[in-house]
Amino acid sequence: MKNFDFYAPTYFHFGNNAEEAVSSLVHMFGGGKVLIVYGKKTIINNGLLTKVKLSFETNYIHFYELGQVSENPDSNLVYQGILIARENKIDMILAIGGGSVIDTAKAIAIGAVYEKDFWNFFDKTEPVIGQALPIGVILTIASSGSEGSNSVFITNSKTKEKRSASSDIIRPCFTIMNPNYTMTLSPYQSACGIADIMTHVLERYFTNTPGVILTDNLCVAILKTIFHYAPIIMMDPHNYEARSNIMWAGTIANNNICGVGRVGDWASHKIGQELSNRYNISEGAGLAVVVPRWMKYIYKKNPIKFYQFAEEIMDIHGENNDEKIEKAIKKLEDFWMNIGLPFNYEQLGMLKEDIDDLISKMGFSKENEYIGNYVKLTKEDVKHILEIE
16 A cells, blocks of 8 residues: 545535535635535526525525536636636635536636636646635535545636646535435436446556555445445435435545555546547546446456456456456446446447547647556557447
């Protein structure tokens, strides 16, 4: 196990009617003038936005609003939010929604207190995020884990490049989680979130770091929990127990509790993010197609962890290791397909003539000729993965 720092300061308030504590939590963390960031229709239609605004009015919390966050959040809306925050001396950002909304809120929180262009932190012109406004979250989608993570992903509206920034400063100070708000998601939205959660775990599970049995077992436990509850959600979307377990799994899958002391892979996310960005699809949908193909392409180059994956996670046993691994990959692929996710690139809308341009936006450079860590992938490797039928 490698040396590590782990700092996870987020206060989680979880359960039925948890959103009723929003004003007390805003006060607890020093908020008085709040910018509410949200998506398009969901929290308006289900009454959550009205409920929050009424709570703020009753408790003398001033608030401003910024809606219309898209599934792949872009810099244009971030700049709008930064302007609102500066002009109105906002002292807290509240994200109500899922990963795209939370990431938009994080980027606004960074840019509101930074004199230059916030994008400097994303293109690495500015390597360290020095400060940010405090961020609160009311989570409505179990997926990205951004409600407890130290990272943020934004697409540059001009260049169409999707880039990330990270710092413990942008971990939300509090997150409110009421599983009931995930019950109105469509089956497809739920399935995309499940694939995203699972891939956050798999990216950490596939490591070359030795001596990480504890975090291996945490990864196995999260994935087995999802295998158990995901089909229940598909059959009974109002099952509170299933929604609760999936929602909490999404948080611990990406707050890095199962990634400390080890080096994860993250090649699949690099590829999936570009597919998501180019074709305006859910990242989970892209990952459901990419991950099995990544596995098929690389497992013979470094099979050790795949033996564990087959036996410990997918419950596939036998003496022929190649056959065992191939069955495990097929079982994962079938699981995602059975909950309604796409299973080939054509279903994502990907065109073969786009492959070279997709690869060009994945961050390859003379200084950084590879993506991934479990097996380092060149541009040619990625091209092969994107060409697997």
